[in-house]
Amino acid sequence: MTEIEQLRAQVDELEMKQAFQDQTIEELNQALTAQQFLIERMQVQMKFLVEKQKGSQTSNLADESEETPPPHY
Template structure:
């Protein structure tokens, strides 16, 4: 009985050690992905800012558009 109990404890300790390693690996991947998303958000904001800073296009907005002749 004592050997069986010790065997179960050893098996559980081994599983916990592997789970701890897996959790740490997953945590590192989450950190990398978080950094990647932050960089992409920053780059996207730069693109949006550049687009907004560009001169307006020659196309009139709907409010500026003259109505068609039949109005």
């Protein structure tokens, strides 16, 4: 194999590696974008649930003024 053929083979190999890396980077970017969208959606849902939980944290016990007196009174 001549020196030029060796260089050509090295260039070809580097071009294949670069193409593979470009594809991998694009796939990772798509996955990251999808994950970010999911995280944002989950944050909105979590905020909704926290607000809903805060609204439902009223005590199950009635206020003393609202309590009916026990039967022995």
